[in-house]
Amino acid sequence: MAMDSGIEQHLAAGRHARAFDLVVPAYKDRVFRLAYSILKERAAAEDAAQETFVRIWKALPGFDGRAALGTWIYAITRNTCLMELRRRRPTVSFDDPDSTEAQHAAASIASGPAADPERDNLLRLVDTLPRNQQEAVRLFYLEDRSYETVAEQLGMPLGTVKNLLHRARKRLMELARPDEVKAA
Amino acid sequence: MNDPTLIGPCADYEHDLVDLHDGTLAPDRAGVVRRHLEACPRCWDWQAEFAILESRLTADLPRPELSPTFDAKLQDRLATLARPPVRSNLRAALEHEHDSLLDTLRRGARRRAVLGALGSAAATLCALAAARGLLAQGVGLLPSVAEGPERWLMLGIAGVVMAVAALGWSAGRNGVPTLGLLR
Numbered sequence: 001m002a003m004d005s006g007i008e009q010h011l012a013a014g015r016h017a018r019a020f021d022l023v024v025p026a027y028k029d030r031v032f033r034l035a036y037s038i039l040k041e042r043a044a045a046e047d048a049a050q051e052t053f054v055r056i057w058k059a060l061p062g063f064d065g066r067a068a069l070g071t072w073i074y075a076i077t078r079n080t081c082l083m084e085l086r087r088r089r090p091t092v093s094f095d096d097p098d099s100t101e102a103q104h105a106a107a108s109i110a111s112g113p114a115a116d117p118e119r120d121n122l123l124r125l126v127d128t129l130p131r132n133q134q135e136a137v138r139l140f141y142l143e144d145r146s147y148e149t150v151a152e153q154l155g156m157p158l159g160t161v162k163n164l165l166h167r168a169r170k171r172l173m174e175l176a177r178p179d180e181v182k183a184a
Numbered sequence: 185m186n187d188p189t190l191i192g193p194c195a196d197y198e199h200d201l202v203d204l205h206d207g208t209l210a211p212d213r214a215g216v217v218r219r220h221l222e223a224c225p226r227c228w229d230w231q232a233e234f235a236i237l238e239s240r241l242t243a244d245l246p247r248p249e250l251s252p253t254f255d256a257k258l259q260d261r262l263a264t265l266a267r268p269p270v271r272s273n274l275r276a277a278l279e280h281e282h283d284s285l286l287d288t289l290r291r292g293a294r295r296r297a298v299l300g301a302l303g304s305a306a307a308t309l310c311a312l313a314a315a316r317g318l319l320a321q322g323v324g325l326l327p328s329v330a331e332g333p334e335r336w337l338m339l340g341i342a343g344v345v346m347a348v349a350a351l352g353w354s355a356g357r358n359g360v361p362t363l364g365l366l367r
Contacts, residue, residue: 024255024258028250028254028255029250032248032250032254036248042246042248045248046250046251046254049250049254050254050257050258050261053258054258054261054262054265057262057265058265118240118244119240119244122240122241122244123244123245123246126241126245137241137245138245141241141242141245141247142245142247145206145242147206166198166199166202169202169234169237169238169241170192172237172241173230173233173234173237176237
């Protein structure tokens with residue numbers, strides 16, 4: 001990112017406050033979207049983004065430049081979100097899409113009534129995917145379908161992200177099919 | 185290959201169909217996949233279904249935005265962190281009590297040292313006076329200004345008593361080393 005070179009110049013000169021002033025506008029939206037893709041709630045994602053930037057502010061003087069600035073920032077964001085997830089009460093996990101709970105939820109969601117049935121069904125079907133697939137799907141469409149951006153933000157190789165998204169979309173197509181087609 | 189009872193694309197073309205939709209497939213391979221699509225109803229149906237899912241995900245997944253107050257909130261948090269921490273009243277009271285206790289102990293130690301020194305000086309003076317009296321009486325070296333040997337003897341005894349009392353008092357207040365005899 002071109003902005004990063006300016007930030008890194010300030011960091012190299014020890015002007016950490018000035019660097020931080022550039023970090024926030026350059027990264028706040030992506031940090032927020034990454035947090036949202038993990039936490040699935042706007043308010044929680046905004047809180048996590050705040051916490052992330054506080055951590056960055058504290059840690060910036062120790063940033064040694066061994067990793068790219070964006071990689072470092074997204075790692076802090078993911079850690080902040082994972083701590084928030086751990087802090088929350090454990091709920092039924094749908095990480096295994098073949099689990100009884102996931103299949104039951106998917107079936108009831110696909111057939112249940114809703115105010116905006118198609119949209120609600122789709123969103124709920126996304127929620128039945130394994131967590132890493134959910135994160136990749138949300139982030140992919142938030143980031144204008146950029147595999148590279150998703151890979152950078154999730155800290156995964158490009159091929160892994162493509163694979164995750166392929167499996168997620170295939171699964172969503174299967175879940176969204178009418179029952180008679182599934183039976184065939 | 186085109187068994188109508190099967191669902192899903194041909195395995196060899198599955199990933200290519202996604203890449204074709206994303207526009208990331210190499211041109212020569214894209215031509216091959218397009219020709220296959222025209223001949224394969226399964227792949228044709230699958231890519232049509234995939235395109236519908238893509239458009240629905242693009243349109244229906246929430247796209248939340250940061251609130252306009254995000255920057256102001258962040259600045260407030262950072263300003264709070266930058267300020268020195270405010271001590272609570274309880275902590276301030278405890279620290280005040282601790283400080284005053286230390287001050288009292290220091291003053292007590294100073295007073296004890298001064299009193300001990302004074303006591304030691306008085307005892308020394310008295311001992312010297314007593315010694316002088318004893319010497320004057322026994323050896324007869326004192327000048328004639330003295331009015332009589334009994335007077336010097338009384339003064340000496342009084343001096344010794346005072347010196348012993350001063351030393352005892354100082355030792356009782358830990359004003360002089362006692363070598364553990366008073367413990």
